[in-house]
Amino acid sequence: MSKYIFITGGVVSSLGKGISGSSIGKLLQLHGFNVNMIKFDPYINVDPGTMNPYQHGEIFVTIDGAESDLDLGTYERFLDVYTSKANTNTAGDIYRTVINKERKGDYNGATVQVIPHITDEIKKRFAALKDKCDISIIEIGGTVGDIEGLPFIEAARQFQLENNKEDIFSIHVTLVPYIAGAHELKTKPTQHSVNKLREIGISPDMIICRTEYHLDDSLKKKISLFCNVKKENVIEALDVPSIYYIPKTLYNQKVDSLIIKKLNIKPKKKFDKTWFIKVESLNTFNRIVKIAVVGKYADLKDAYKSIDESLIIAASELKAKAQVRYLGAEDKELIKKLKNYDAILIPGGFGNRGIEGKIKAITYARENNIPFLGICLGMQCSVIEVARNLANLKNANSTEFDKTTKYPVIRILDAQKDVVYIGATMRLGNYKSEIKKNTLAYNLYKNTEIEERHRHRYEMNPEFINVLEKVGLKVSSYHKGILPEIVEIKSHPFFIGVQFHPEFASRLMKSHPLFKGFIKAALTK
Numbered sequence: 001m002s003k004y005i006f007i008t009g010g011v012v013s014s015l016g017k018g019i020s021g022s023s024i025g026k027l028l029q030l031h032g033f034n035v036n037m038i039k040f041d042p043y044i045n046v047d048p049g050t051m052n053p054y055q056h057g058e059i060f061v062t063i064d065g066a067e068s069d070l071d072l073g074t075y076e077r078f079l080d081v082y083t084s085k086a087n088t089n090t091a092g093d094i095y096r097t098v099i100n101k102e103r104k105g106d107y108n109g110a111t112v113q114v115i116p117h118i119t120d121e122i123k124k125r126f127a128a129l130k131d132k133c134d135i136s137i138i139e140i141g142g143t144v145g146d147i148e149g150l151p152f153i154e155a156a157r158q159f160q161l162e163n164n165k166e167d168i169f170s171i172h173v174t175l176v177p178y179i180a181g182a183h184e185l186k187t188k189p190t191q192h193s194v195n196k197l198r199e200i201g202i203s204p205d206m207i208i209c210r211t212e213y214h215l216d217d218s219l220k221k222k223i224s225l226f227c228n229v230k231k232e233n234v235i236e237a238l239d240v241p242s243i244y245y246i247p248k249t250l251y252n253q254k255v256d257s258l259i260i261k262k263l264n265i266k267p268k269k270k271f272d273k274t275w276f277i278k279v280e281s282l283n284t285f286n287r288i289v290k291i292a293v294v295g296k297y298a299d300l301k302d303a304y305k306s307i308d309e310s311l312i313i314a315a316s317e318l319k320a321k322a323q324v325r326y327l328g329a330e331d332k333e334l335i336k337k338l339k340n341y342d343a344i345l346i347p348g349g350f351g352n353r354g355i356e357g358k359i360k361a362i363t364y365a366r367e368n369n370i371p372f373l374g375i376c377l378g379m380q381c382s383v384i385e386v387a388r389n390l391a392n393l394k395n396a397n398s399t400e401f402d403k404t405t406k407y408p409v410i411r412i413l414d415a416q417k418d419v420v421y422i423g424a425t426m427r428l429g430n431y432k433s434e435i436k437k438n439t440l441a442y443n444l445y446k447n448t449e450i451e452e453r454h455r456h457r458y459e460m461n462p463e464f465i466n467v468l469e470k471v472g473l474k475v476s477s478y479h480k481g482i483l484p485e486i487v488e489i490k491s492h493p494f495f496i497g498v499q500f501h502p503e504f505a506s507r508l509m510k511s512h513p514l515f516k517g518f519i520k521a522a523l524t525k
C-alpha cells in the first residue's frame with residue numbers, strides 16, 4: 001500500500017502546515033498505519049544549516065546528520081519516528097542534484113529544464129519513502145503563488161496524473177482572517193488561493209482553515225461552493241492552547257475518517273486514544289517551574305523550538321508546568337534577572353556574541369547551587385567557566401572565540417577528526433558514547449551506552465581533562481574513549497554539560513532523561 005497526502009499552504013506563511021501534517025499523521029498512526037512525512041522547502045539554500053535562526057528558526061538535526069527544518073522536529077515528537085536525509089528536501093539540493101547529473105553528461109545532450117528534469121527529481125523524492133511506510137505525508141513549504149514553489153506544485157500535479165486517484169489526498173491549509181471593523185470572517189483569500197492551486201491543476205480534497213473564530217455552517221458552505229470541496233471537508237482549525245491538542249480537534253471533525261475513505265484503506269487496528277489522554281495531562285499540573293534559557297536569540301522562541309518542547313514535555317511528566325523564558329546573554333541585568341528562576345539552561349550556538357554573559361550565568365548557577373544544563377555551546381562555556389574560575393587558567397577560552405588563547409580548553413581536534421568524523425567539517429548526527437558509572441549522567445540515563453545527535457566543530461580539549469578533573473569537573477562520558485561528551489560537577493546538586501543535543505530526542509509520549517532530571521532538580525531546588 002503506497003498512499004500519499006500532499007499538504008500545500010495558501011494566503012500567508014506560518015499557518016502551521018507542519019503541525020497540521022503531523023497531527024494528521026498522528027491520527028493515521030493511531031489507526032495503525034505506518035506514516036512518514038517528507039518536507040520540501042522551495043528556497044535555494046541547499047539546507048537551512050547556514051541560515052540565521054532569525055530567518056528560519058531552529059535547525060533540527062536528524063540521526064543521519066541532515067541539518068533540516070524545524071518541522072522535522074514536530075514530526076518526530078508527534079509520530080515518535082526517526083526522520084532522515086530523505087525527509088528533508090530543498091530546491092537548492094534538488095537543483096544541485098540535477099546540475100551535477102548534467103555536468104556528468106547523464107542527460108545525453110538534452111536541454112535540461114525545470115519540466116521535466118527538476119520535476120522528475122522532485123517526483124523521485126516524493127516516492128522516496130514509499131516502501132518504508134503505508135502513507136507518505138508530503139508537505140510543500142511556502143505559499144501557493146510563490147515563484148519558487150511552482151516546480152513543486154507542478155510536480156505534485158504530474159504525480160497525481162501518474163498515480164491512481166485513490167492513492168492521493170490533497171490538503172490545502174489557508175487562513176480565514178477576521179476583519180474587526182466588519183466583525184466578519186473573510187473567505188475571499190481562501191477562494192483566491194484555491195483558485196491559484198486549481199489553475200496549476202490541483203483540486204484540493206480538503207481545506208483546513210486557520211481561524212481565530214468559529215467557522216459557522218454558512219461560511220463552510222461558501223468555501224465549499226467556491227472552492228469545489230465538499231462541505232464536510234472544510235475543516236476549522238481554531239487556535240488551541242497547545243499544538244498537541246490539534247490531532248483531537250481534527251479527529252472531532254472526522255478528518256481521519258474522511259482521508260481513510262478517500263484513500264480507500266482500512267484501519268489496521270482499533271483507534272488508540274492514549275495520545276489524547278496524554279495531551280489532557282499537559283494541563284493537569286500542581287506546580288510551576290521557571291526555567292531561564294540564556295541564549296543569543298532571546299526574542300525568537302522558534303530558534304530554540306526543540307528545547308522549549310523538551311522542557312514542557314519533561315515538566316508535564318512531573319506534574320509541573322514549565323514556564324520557559326529566554327534571556328539575552330548580553331543583557332546587563334542578566335544575573336539580577338536569573339534570581340527569579342529555578343534553573344538555568346544554556347543552549348547551543350555559534351559565534352562570539354554573548355559568550356561572556358553565558359559564562360557569568362554559569363558562574364552564578366555553579367556558585368549558588370542552581371540546576372544547570374549546558375547544551376553543546378552551553379557545555380563548552382561550562383568548561384571555560386570552570387577552567388577560568390576553579391582551575392585559575394586565566395582567559396581560558398575556545399579557539400572559536402580566541403584563536404591565540406594560552407589555555408584552549410575547547411578547540412578543533414585535528415588529530416581525532418579523521419578517526420571519528422564522517423567526512424564533513426562538523427560532527428553531525430548520531431554518535432555513540434560510553435557513560436561512566438557513579439555519575440549524574442549514569443543516574444539519569446541508567447545506561448552505560450548512549451547515542452545522541454551532534455552538530456558542532458569544536459570539542460573539549462583532552463589535554464586539559466586532568467587539570468579540570470582535579471578541580472571538580474568530571475568527564476562522565478566519552479566517544480570512543482577520546483572525545484569528552486558529558487561533563488558534570490559532583491559537589492553540585494545538578495550541573496551537567498553535554499556536547500550533543502538531547503532536545504532532538506524528546507517525544508511527547510516520552511521525555512528525555514536529561515530534561516526530566518533537570519526539571520526534577522529545579523523542582524527540588
Ligand code: GLN
Pocket residue numbers: 347348349350351375376377378400455456457458459
Ligand atoms: N559553536 C560550537 C561548535 O561548533 C557549538 C555548536 C553548537 O552549540 N551546536 O563546536
